[in-house]
Amino acid sequence: xxxxxxxxxxxxxxxxxxxxxxxxxxxxxxxxxxxxxxxxxxxxxxxxxxxxxxxxxxxxxxxxxxxxxxxxxxxxxxxxxxxxxxxxxxxxxxxxxxxxxxxxxxxxxxxxxxxxxxxxxxxxxxxxxxxxxxxxxxxxxxxxxxxxxxxxxxxxxxxxxxxxxxxxxxxxxxxxxxxxxxxxxxxxxxxxxxxxxxxxxxxxxxxxxxxxxxxxxxxxxxxxxxxxxxxxxxxxxxxxxxxxxxxxxxxxxxxxxxxxxxxxxxxxxxxxxxxxxxxxxxxxxxxxxxxxxxxxxxxxxxxxxxxxxxxxxx
Amino acid sequence: xxxxxxxxxxxxxxxxxxxxxxxxxxxxxxxxxxxxxxxxxxxxxxxxxxxxxxxxxxxxxxxxxxxxxxxxxxxxxxxxxxxxxxxxxxxxxxxxxxxxxxxxxxxxxxxxxxxxxxxxxxxxxxxxxxxxxxxxxxxxxxxxxxxxxxxxxxxxxxxxxxxxxxxxxxxxxxxxxxxxxxxxxxxxxxxxxxxxxxxxxxxxxxxxxxxxxxxxxxxxxxxxxxxxxxxxxxxxxxxxxxxxxxxxxxxxxxxxxxxxxxxxxxxxxxxxxxxxxxxxxxxxxxxxxxxxxxxxxxxxxxxxxxxxxxxxxxxxxxxxxxxxxxxxxxxxxxxxxx
Numbered sequence: 179x180x181x182x183x184x185x186x187x188x189x190x191x192x193x194x195x196x197x198x199x200x201x202x203x204x205x206x207x208x209x210x211x212x213x214x215x216x217x218x219x220x221x222x223x224x225x226x227x228x229x230x231x232x233x234x235x236x237x238x239x240x241x242x243x244x245x246x247x248x249x250x251x252x253x254x255x256x257x258x259x260x261x262x263x264x265x266x267x268x269x270x271x272x273x274x275x276x277x278x279x280x281x282x283x284x285x286x287x288x289x290x291x292x293x294x295x296x297x298x299x300x301x302x303x304x305x306x307x308x309x310x311x312x313x314x315x316x317x318x319x320x321x322x323x324x325x326x327x328x329x330x331x332x333x334x335x336x337x338x339x340x341x342x343x344x345x346x347x348x349x350x351x352x353x354x355x356x357x358x359x360x361x362x363x364x365x366x367x368x369x370x371x372x373x374x375x376x377x378x379x380x381x382x383x384x385x386x387x388x389x390x391x392x393x394x395x396x397x398x399x400x401x402x403x404x405x406x407x408x409x410x411x412x413x414x415x416x417x418x419x420x421x422x423x424x425x426x427x428x429x430x431x432x433x434x435x436x437x438x439x440x441x442x443x444x445x446x447x448x449x450x451x452x453x454x455x456x457x458x459x460x461x462x463x464x465x466x467x468x469x470x471x472x473x474x475x476x477x478x479x480x481x482x483x484x485x486x487x488x489x490x491x492x
Numbered sequence: 493x494x495x496x497x498x499x500x501x502x503x504x505x506x507x508x509x510x511x512x513x514x515x516x517x518x519x520x521x522x523x524x525x526x527x528x529x530x531x532x533x534x535x536x537x538x539x540x541x542x543x544x545x546x547x548x549x550x551x552x553x554x555x556x557x558x559x560x561x562x563x564x565x566x567x568x569x570x571x572x573x574x575x576x577x578x579x580x581x582x583x584x585x586x587x588x589x590x591x592x593x594x595x596x597x598x599x600x601x602x603x604x605x606x607x608x609x610x611x612x613x614x615x616x617x618x619x620x621x622x623x624x625x626x627x628x629x630x631x632x633x634x635x636x637x638x639x640x641x642x643x644x645x646x647x648x649x650x651x652x653x654x655x656x657x658x659x660x661x662x663x664x665x666x667x668x669x670x671x672x673x674x675x676x677x678x679x680x681x682x683x684x685x686x687x688x689x690x691x692x693x694x695x696x697x698x699x700x701x702x703x704x705x706x707x708x709x710x711x712x713x714x715x716x717x718x719x720x721x722x723x724x725x726x727x728x729x730x731x732x733x734x735x736x737x738x739x740x741x742x743x744x745x746x747x748x749x750x751x752x753x754x755x756x757x758x759x760x761x762x763x764x765x766x767x768x769x770x771x772x773x774x775x776x777x778x779x780x781x782x783x784x785x786x787x788x789x790x791x792x793x794x795x796x797x798x799x800x801x802x803x804x805x806x807x808x809x810x811x812x813x814x815x816x817x818x819x820x821x822x823x824x825x826x827x828x829x830x
Binding site for chain 1: 753777
């Protein structure tokens with residue numbers, strides 16, 4: 179197969195604190211800013227904009243102040259008029275869109291790498307929108323060869339870019355790096371180191387790619403988001419009356435088959451997976467998803483052929 | 493060999509409370525208490541009345557630790573005697589209400605026992621927290637709980653500390669933290685009772701409900717209530733010894749002049765609650781990869797390692813010293829009709 183030629187990565191942004199209590203990204207961004215002060219801009223292969231996305235939430239060590247900012251980047255919300263009663267995060271999302279976008283335009287930054295943590299046992303997971311963008315998949319493939327302490331996987335969301343609601347969709351080739359498990363409001367050294375390495379290896383890929391390295395294609399295992407499952411709830415109070423079953427807890431990306439245990443009710447009853455199609459659960463028991471009515475997401479594992487890529491020379 | 497004179501006669505424990513939601517994002521206690529408010533069958537025992545109670549309902553509703561101030565630090569004499577005025581912090585108002593309902597502390601009408609249910613992001617297993625080394629009743633209850641659970645492999649135990657090269661001590665079933673240190677002691681919600689006991693089970697992220705943690709807490713309470721029922725029935729508990737970890741010192745993160753932390757708990761200390769920490773052992777790791785060592789003179793046993801809620805309280809971990817406490821035999825005093 180011949181190479182697919184892609185434009186060089188000109189500028190990128192590394193964003194932390196999109197959720198103010200997901201601390202690895204906050205401290206990676208701070209550490210990168212310190213390195214820039216000490217070593218100058220040449221410390222990275224290309225210009226890197228470091229961003230603390232939601233400074234108010236970071237200061238309060240909360241996910242958000244008014245509304246989840248990582249749901250504010252759809253084209254509709256980005257173009258909505260700002261009034262006095264607009265939530266802080268909507269204003270800030272529009273500011274970030276001006277700074278790093280505008281989304282969908284030729285001026286948008288080439289790449290946003292948005293850093294997140296999860297309470298789920300997801301190792302290092304790249305998350306991105308399905309845009310036939312080989313770059314993210316190649317970065318994932320490269321990360322898999324360099325990062326060995328935890329599994330490295332990629333999740334794809336099949337949502338058109340205009341509807342895509344998260345920060346990285348502002349850029350031309352954006353993705354999130356999600357590392358867990360880590361409680362919100364806590365910084366674990368092992369998780370921080372994985373996140374830092376994720377960013378450093380991404381920059382290394384960019385350096386190699388921009389300087390002409392050919393990255394071989396092949397088949398990549400990709401998890402395509404399908405659906406979500408909520409907790410069982412008391413019909414009157416809507417309160418949870420079961421927890422993720424101990425045999426499912428911490429087993430993100432395992433294969434869930436019909437009849438497998440998923441919930442253990444407070445009264446001791448095991449609730450089982452009822453669907454015919456086996457699926458791969460992820461974001462199992464993510465703290466922030468209780469209020470969104472999500473116990474876990476389900477994905478279909480797909481083998482995606484990706485082409486060999488190299489930089490387009492002018 | 494017990495001498496008949498060394499049996500301490502103690503009052504029976506008739507009024508018992510189980511507090512959940514003292515911190516509104518510590519989910520095990522909240523779900524257990526709500527469950528028991530709906531159906532108290534599981535916590536019923538002969539000879540005692542057990543009241544399940546949500547201490548900080550507004551914080552629970554928002555799934556946050558507290559609204560204005562930490563309820564579990566609010567039971568100071570100053571707060572409890574504060575006049576009812578506009579603008580009183582929510583938790584101070586709540587502390588006064590709780591003190592009225594379940595205390596006041598030191599009065600004959602105070603509840604006999606309060607169990608206060610907490611979760612921690614630290615790898616502390618199922619820790620029991622005591623505030624006094626001379627409360628025989630509590631020491632005997634804790635001994636009963638530890639003995640009843642030592643063979644259970646389903647209880648939330650301290651996870652193996654896999655960074656240590658040396659063989660770790662056998663996993664503790666219920667480590668006991670004794671916080672009697674006047675510099676570290678704080679005015680807890682449960683302190684209004686005659687016999688306060690804290691249950692701290694982790695690791696569990698704030699706002700998350702883990703099944704194994706929930707079930708461990710439930711099991712401990714089952715044994716605790718069994719103890720109360722047995723004690724109230726007149727059974728004598730023989731003298732015992734209890735291994736405790738006495739709170740010694742609070743260790744903060746290294747910080748810069750702006751108060752921001754400049755290092756993280758070192759991977760070799762992370763998750764190693766209750767394991768010995770010696771001079772020269774790694775303690776913190778800076779963001780640019782430099783190791784900071786523990787310099788203390790003697791072996792300590794760290795706990796509350798990397799608890800989310802303690803960043804703002806300037807605590808990365810707490811050091812403790814291991815001690816064996818002895819407790820007399822105890823038996824319920826029989827009322828003599830005059």
